Amino acid sequence: xSAPSNVRSRIHRLLLFLTAPLLASCSRAxxxxxxxxxxxxWLICLVVAIVFTTLVRLALLRLHRKLALPILVYPFxxxxxxxxxxxxxxx
Numbered sequence: 001x002s003a004p005s006n007v008r009s010r011i012h013r014l015l016l017f018l019t020a021p022l023l024a025s026c027s028r029a030x031x032x033x034x035x036x037x038x039x040x041x042w043l044i045c046l047v048v049a050i051v052f053t054t055l056v057r058l059a060l061l062r063l064h065r066k067l068a069l070p071i072l073v074y075p076f077x078x079x080x081x082x083x084x085x086x087x088x089x090x091x
Contacts, residue, residue: 030090032044041086041089041090042082042086045081045082045083045085045086045089045090046078046082048081048085049077049078049079049080049081049082049085050078052077052081053074053077053078053081056077057074
């Protein structure tokens with residue numbers, strides 16, 4: 001009779017282990033107030049990252065540098081700048 005209760009105990013512990021992170025992470029979403037409207041912080045980081053990527057592209061054009069795979073480099077730079085800005089300002 002101890003085997004079924006042992007299995008139930010393990011199942012209960014597993015369910016507790018799986019649901020605890022979901023309940024612990026409920027907090028206010030980071031948002032930025034712009035003229036009375038709240039925008040998600042990631043959206044602001046994305047817009048600034050696109051501007052930074054455009055500046056990098058202009059700098060590369062000015063230096064007459066050619067990229068091997070620009071279709072991969074520019075989205076990567078945008079993602080990199082977005083995540084870096086998020087970590088710097090909102091983490």
